Amino acid sequence: MKFSHSIQLNAAPDWQDHYLAYAQLKKLVYVIEKAKLGLAPLPPTFTVGNTVVFPASAEDADTPGSAAHAFTASAHVGGGTGGNGGGHRRQLTSGSTGGAPEPRALEASWTESNFESTNALMHPPISDEEACYFFTAALMGNLEVVAQFYENKSAELLDQLEALKQRIGEAEAQAKAALTSIPIAGSTRAPDAPDNVWNTASMRAARVLFSKQCTSLFIYLSELKDYIDLNKTGVVKILKKFDKVTGCQIRNAFFDTVVSKQTPFPHEYKHQLEAAITELVGLASHITDHDPDVTRNLLAHQLRDTVVWDRNTVWREMVQKERSAGNEVDVVSLGSLTVPLPSRAGWSRVFFTLLAITLFSVFAGRDWLGGREQSNCMALLIFVIILWTTEVFPLFVTGMLVPFLVVTLGVLREKQDDGAFRRLGSAEAAKAVTGYMFSPTIFLLLGSFSLASALSKHNIAKGITSIGKLVLLSAIFMTTIASMFISNVAAPVVVFGVVTPILRNLPSHSPYAKALVIGVALAANVGGMASPIASPQNIIAMSILNPTPSWSQWFLIAVPLFVVFDLLLWVLLLLVFKPQNVPMPPELLGTGKSYFREHPLDFQQCFIIFISLLTIALWCVSRLLTPWIGDMGMIAVLPLVAFFGTGILNKNDFNNFLWTVIMLAMAGIALGHAVESSGLLIAFSTHVGDLLHRMGHGLYWPMLLCAVITTVVTTFVSHSVGAVILLPVVAQVGLTLADPQPNALVMATALMCSAGMALPVSSFPNMNAIALEDPTGTPWVTVQDFVRVGCYASVIAVGALMSVGYLFIGVARLD
Template sequence: MKFSHSLQFNAVPDWTEHYVAYDQLKKLIFQIEKDKVDAVNNAIDPEKEVSSNAQNQDRFLVQLDLQLEKVFEFYSQKEAELYNKLDSLQHSMPIQDTSYEPQYPNYITPLASLDSTVNLPNSTSSIDEKTSRMSFESRMSTVSKDAHHVNYVEKLVDLRSQLISLYVSLSELDSYVELNRMAFEKILKKHDKVLDADLRAHYLRKMVCESRPFIPHTVQVLHAQIERVEQIYADAFCNGHLALATRQMKTNLRDQIVYDRNSVWKDMVSQERKTLDAHVIEGKPEKVYNIPFTSYTIRSALLNTIFACLFSVILFIILLCVDLFGNRQENYCFALLIFAAVMWATEAIPLYATSLMIPFLIIPLGIMRNADGTQMAAKAASKAVFEHMFSGTIMMLLGGFSLAAALSKYGIAKAFASHVLSRAGTRPRWVLLAIMSVAAFLCMFISNVATPVLCFSLINPILRTLPDGSPVGPCLLLGIALASCIGGMGSPIASPQNIITVQYMNPNPGWGIWFGIALPIIVISLLSCWGILLLVYKPDTAVPHLNRVKPSRDKITKTQVFIVAIFLLTIALWCAETSLEYALGDTGIIATIPLFVFFGTGILGKDDLHAFLWSVIVLAQGGLALGIAVTSSGLLEDIALHIKDGVKDLEPIAILAIFSFLILVFSTFVSHTVAALIIVPIVQQVGQSLPIPHPNLLVMGAGLACCAGMGLSVSGYPNMSAVMMEDQTGKPYLKTKDFLIVGVPTSVIVTLLIFTVGYGVMVAVGF
């Protein structure tokens, strides 16, 4: 939880205005940061710039002093009020009536019975109290006869409520001091980090720690007053049992905190809803249609889902009834293939839900065949499907997720990226190239699903200091998205489509060969994309100098060193997998190293496991199940033979070019992963059917081409993440035209490189 939310959540609602205005100070810091960048871009004289920096720091110090004075005044007022109230209360305590001493030896009897909400632990004190309650009920009639003693009991009840109220208020005052002390520490740390200053240690030592609310003596006195209330309560109502009194009073304090927090939480939710409602009003509200002949309405999104599902099901039924291949298994498998493709393409239901439906349909339809062509029994078919759904490929995907989780959780990826960006300077063109290179590099190891989100957070100091309407923001965000798509070609775990591609490559190329083929394409593609972005957005002209990204100042820990060591070991073994196949057998075995090491040592926990992208895993499993079905039914071979007849006279480079552009079009309009699930198996079978087989060449080329689709905002996870980014006013940075203008030419260039440069390297390595 951010500290601003923590401050709001833990503050006493009635005292909200008297806490440090943390959000206001943070906005001032960001405004000063923006003013500094504007001063550099406006070419102010160095002497004036130094003077401006001093004035900016004075602005912050003035506001900080005002906040400190506000805390001092409120604390002094509240302290005097509560301490005086406690003194007055102690002096006016009711005097025990000695004439009834045999019946009332102490105050625990009448008051304990009134506290029906406290559940005490099973102890001697609690047993005594229960006994006192029973005796109180038998004696209450005697007390009620005397009006004087009724009044006496009322005074005791009033005393108890006042003591509890004082205890709660004093405890809240103690929390008030601690929260404000943390607020000063946090805001000064933020100031020094954002503005490259060194104010925190001096101001805390000379100003905050010397201010009366925060000096140790004041805190000690406050704690003494809280203990004083506990002792008075114990003497009055608990027969001197201090521990029992403390438990009772803390129970009331806890109830008050829960009530306050619930109130604050409701207010925060209400404000968030108002904010979201405001954004909805600014955008286009979702259309609602009336259902004919009824009083009901239906949302357009739900209507589209229903139509897509109905279309898919009707098409599925029609294809089941049409004999296209002269073989029932092939006909049914083709119907399933088209049904899954349409469901995935339209996203009628979530992609992973469609994947879960595939194995359910494979078995009842009797699609699987034995080697002799007969229909496979349901039990054997189920076993074959499930064996393919959890393979070494899926384990490699899980291993990649564990590496990504550890690198992100312990700030290793962010620290690396921030150090690289801090050396990129302030010129927009070099910052753009640096962040694109970082995005592409990180994608190789933490996937192009998670990398864009990390990189967007890294450039936040730049985005918040840009002038309104500056083209630099869209340029940087689009650069990260496209670089992440390009970087998705970098390694077998860089993107889900690569995982699927590796499944259809025999022998497995290993990380070393994959790097050798993909890196030249990535480097040239990145430079080409960078050039297109500079031509379209002209960032240097719009903003000559950007805010410099600050490197991480956190010290390197032993845990981080250990994580990096396991990371390097895993990557090294993956690169050497081909030569170690005799001992390890499969890349999935290597993937278990980070899994059992990180989870076994507690570096990753249950929550991290839950955070894995299980939807991507299930999507890949569904694709693998569909792949074994189209292979076993003979459909894949039949389709490949038909395609082979049309391309058998073409050179492999021409065949690769045809498939690359086919996949480019397909992956532009639907998910990259879906494109790989549907087309890569066909490409592999075509490659095997050629006069001179080149299955690995065509499969890897097709897999790389799946990453080339970048022309729309829905083309791949990075683009979908980028289009959701908004500025401080809630306005999106990017529109569909931005992806069309830059993404389409970049996609074409990447595809050309795949079947030219990539083809040359793949032939050189023997594909």
Template sequence: MKFSHSLQFNAVPDWSSHYIAYSNLKKLGRIYTFEKQLNHAPAVPDHESSPLLTGSTGDVDKAFENALDQELEKISSFYQLKESEIYGELDDVLRDVSTYDAEQQEHNEGQPPRSRGNDRPQRTESILHSIRPGARRRASTLSSSGHGHEDEDSDEDDERAALAKSRSYDGGPDDERSQPSARRRTSTVFEDYNDMSFSVLYDSGVSLKKRVVGVYVSLCELRSFIQLNRTGFSKVLKKFDKILDRNLKEGYIGKHVEPAYPFQPATMNRLSGNISRLEQVYASVVTQGKVDEARRELRLHLREHVVWERNTVWREMIGIERKAQAANMGLRHPILGADPDHANARLQGDELVMETKEISTPLGRYTCPVWLLTPTLYTLIVIFVVFFLLLALPIMEQPEQQNCLAMVVFVSLLWATEAIPLFVTSLLVPFLVVVLQVVRADEKPHARLDAKAATSYIFSAMWTPVIMLLLGGFTIAAALSKYNIAKMMATFVLSKAGTKPRTVLLTSMFVAMFASMWISNVAAPVLCYSIIQPILRNLPPESNMSKALLMGIALASNIGGAASPIASPQNLIALQNMNPAPGWGTWFFVALPICVISIVLIWLLLLATFQPGRGTTIVPIRAMKDRFSGMQWFISAVTIVTIGLWCVSHQLQPVFGDMGVVAVLPMVIFFGTGILTKEDFNNFLWTIIILAAGGLALGKAVNSSGLLHTLAEVIMQRLNGMSLYGTMVAFAALILVVATFISHTVAALIFLPLVQQVGQNMEEPHPNLLVMGGVLMCSAAMGLPTSGFPNMTAIMMEDSQTGQRYLQVKHFITRGVPASLITFAVVVTLGYGLMRLAAF
């Protein structure tokens, strides 16, 4: 949890205005305003317009110190006032405890000696010992009332009932009341209740106990007040030093914060001593001198107080947070994933409520959810109609191929329209394969498999070495991100870029490409956008440099998705359809030159269209000052060794068999040593894994049914006489257009198996070349905001001051479409030559 949220949730509600104004100091103007003033200082100082408290635009340290001094004075004044008030209450309580002890002793000494009759024994324990924490809770009340005292409106009546119960069992094992005589126990209770002196003493004890608990709670709140404010000063100074590259924290803490009265060691020692003293008092009054039991009961009282007194505040604040998150992120229907504007969802309290509508039908009027009337439902209806028509119309000669064609069209339409989540469609694949009897035996005469055999066949196709390679990539990405290795490397490179706009733009694009190679092109743009935040904050809202940076990182991340086999899921789909699968070295030989040259050409395109250098002042990125720890060196070494083994996987095939087996090494090392935890494992993109597994199963089923071979023959007849180069250009153009409108991974799942089969059936077979060209074009499709995760991330970036998005759809059409065409040209020229040299 962020400290700003922790401060809100843990602050005493009545004292909320007296804590450090952490958010105001950090976000709402101070630090970021000083950053802008430092980087955009006017040539001639304007004392009237300068917001700096010192009157000088240069001395931001002094200005920030003045702001902190005001907060420190506010906190110190309030603390001294509350401390005086609470310590006064403490003195009163301690004085009354002494009086109460004397009265209890006098009462016990005044009891007559024990005799044979109905005489009461002298009490040797606290009369409040039976009172347990939690009297407010209904369970405690019911427990007491279960013995005949049903008054639930008064805490004192509840405690009196508990006391009556406990007194009926007072005494040792030799006590006459331990004999089974209900009459004597009733008589004792009746006699105690009619003892006026005992009743008065008891009432005083109950009142005193409540006062002790109240003062204990106040002292703990006072201690929390000190701790939260101390942490607030430390964190806001750390933020100031990081943003402005200063070293103010240690000096200010030592010179101003620690000498302040609330933060002096003597103050905290005195407060802790009083808390311990109150625990001793509670023990003497309530728990027969048992300090551990007293401490436990007081903490239960404190916890009850926090839950009882602040539950409403917490719920309100959490409700606000949820509503804000819903407004910013967009509520999505749990089934259709629709936006609330389309799904007609609304927030009622903290819950998402789906609106309903009454409709008239020939059978009567019915109420149904509004989302059932959205275009998504009609899309699903059309898709199912097409599916059943394809099942009924005799298009293919073999029934298994007819069913497989219907299934392929059905699944492809669901993927393309995203009528239901992509991974849910993938989960449908094995179900449809088995029910429609699509799979045939691998041996001739290729008889259709029964349901049991087909189930084993298709599920084995969903878990392959490619899935293990994907998991290995996720593991490396998680380790590099969790331990800030990727961020440290990225900031180090960007810190060398200087302040020239064109250099900063080119460096940012190459950093995004490199990050996409190892932590995926989903996480890479998020990382890069967080690193360039200082640049974005110090640029004018309508600056073309901001647009060029965001667009450049997005386009470079898309292209970086082709740079390594683990950079994106479509690359793993390609490896599954390539036989033999190329090693990492071969992949780098083809992909890296294409990526580098494409990024340079796109950089020139952005310079020509945005002209980011005009009137732009760049704030230099500072490298992280933290040194590489032993853990970070170890993670880096394991990553480098794993990548090295992947690069020479063909040479080590007799040892490891497949790259998927090598992927087990980082998983075992990182999870086995505790570097990554089960929470990290659970946070993997399992929807991507299921999507890839479903695509692999679909490709296996289409190939097994014979449909893929039949479609390849039909396409080859249409492409009769076309050369290998012409075939690659045609498929690359087709995939580029389709992948622009649908997910890159989905495009690969649909087209790459077909491309592989076409290449296999050519007179001069080059299936790997066509598959490699096709997968490169999947990553190159970036003409729309929805064309890939990097584009979707970029268009959601907003100016923190104005709340307006930096990029619009027109920016992707005018820059993304030309960038896609540039990459297409590079792939079909340079890429084709490299693939022929690599013997694809």
């Protein structure tokens, strides 16, 4: 859970407006980051809680007496580079709070290439000192509000405690006087006062009343103590966020020299509250005649019940607010009837839905393609492709329709002993399709997600990945190389985590954001070619190739191929999106080799690296382990158990897995098995084999035809499913050539299984990319963006294979 939500959920409901304004301070950090990068000026004013903050000028920063001045004057502000060095201040016009800064020389953090625009920085970047002063001034202004509230509330509660003590003492004295003033029957002597008058029947009502007052005051004092801890945690977290985002290193120094001396953070304030709570527990134990420890436990139980009720109420209100905000629709009033009014996008969805249903009806139930199963499967294929490409429904929702339609259309068959095929009944088909969907490939996906989560959460990915000055090109090559070792499923997850600081500072629909997101996704697709374990289709190819090529032979072919493709992809993205140059966020300046020098590995990080390397090593030798594990997907259980079992990852991390991507993957697997079982793709492959056989001598043209067909097929179905269906056919076709070279043909086809990348559903990396959203909830890229770039990228991949790849396949001598 984000701390901005956590502080809201754990705050005392009546005091919500008096806590640290963490969410607003976090926004301020990102405002300062943009100002440091030259993407936007500091605003004339910024409101944090009830405090209005003005940008720092030289005159303001030099004003003695302020905590911010004392700190910026004495503490070292690190992390600045280039034009952001300390010591430079922006001068404001006299009497102005938001005047324009004087012009100054700008130094861009990096330059993408001559292809890109050079007018990126529209505003002079502020210095580290200005950033530090502006942020600390805002923070201290907010902490003064916190301190004022604490002083008022603590004084109020301590006064209530004194008043309660006085009332209890007076009630007890009156009760004793009343009990000792009445003579004993038959005697003139007054009775002795009981040891504890609160146990008498006459004091029952007073005991109940004062017990409730003690409980109420205990709850308030305890919440005030938690108020200190929650605000202190918020300060530490926001300072850490500021350091991470801006590159300044002020957290420890500022907290130790300024915050720790600010009310209510010194230890004596908590000691004062604890003493008051102890005194209150003593009062309550005296009234109830219980042991103090028992009384404290009873009061703590009451506190827990109150907190649970309050927090549940706050949680329900938060959920209700978010749901109501997301369900606003335009309506038109017709008299007393109110009817939803579809937007232009809504009418578009209606049109494409009707088109998909119409084409579905044309093929379903016919015998046009050699059998009813084939025609029904074609109807299914057309229907889901239209829905996926037009995004009529969310992609994973369309995926949910696949198993339902596979069963209801009766497209699954099984081969009988006599060679004939029998259509599976609904019950058999339901079991079969759900079995296909939860395959070892899904375990492989979960294992990859666990690796990526552990490496990212514990800041290992930041050290093993490095963004260079050419950010877009660096991200492309980094993704491809990472795919070689942690698969092209996990690699984009890790890289997207690394480039998040760049995306965070870009506006919605930014051409640079589109180029970066699509570039990482397509590079991960090509990374699926890079090594035998980079993708499932390569594992399938290794099982078909005979003799099995060595890793060195595979690298000899794949490395030159992906180097050429990555360079051409970079140029393609620059030409299509024309992204403007953007500066490097300070958060990324510490990545790479220097990161581990500044942040030495601890035991937990070493354990994560060991498990990750062990998993990759086992994947490398998975064929040798097949008699014991059955499938390489079972190896993925190792990181899942190791990370979740030891607490490195927790339930929230598991819930944060990309389950929409997993649903899409399961739908792709189910669709691929349906196409195979119905006989539709086998019939198609048979015709292709006949065509290749008629081509006669040579390898080039059959390889080109296989590459084109494979790229087209794997654009619409899962890469691994395309490999399962096509590779055995291609191997058989290769044997029928005049100069049999089945291994060369299978290798080329396996590489091209990763080249189908024109649609979001074409591959796992594409699904990851389409699921990324900007801070407003708008997807960074659309289906149209993928189609526009992916088609060209697929053509480039085929061209690279038939030039560089064809040359090195011959050098590798696979047959």
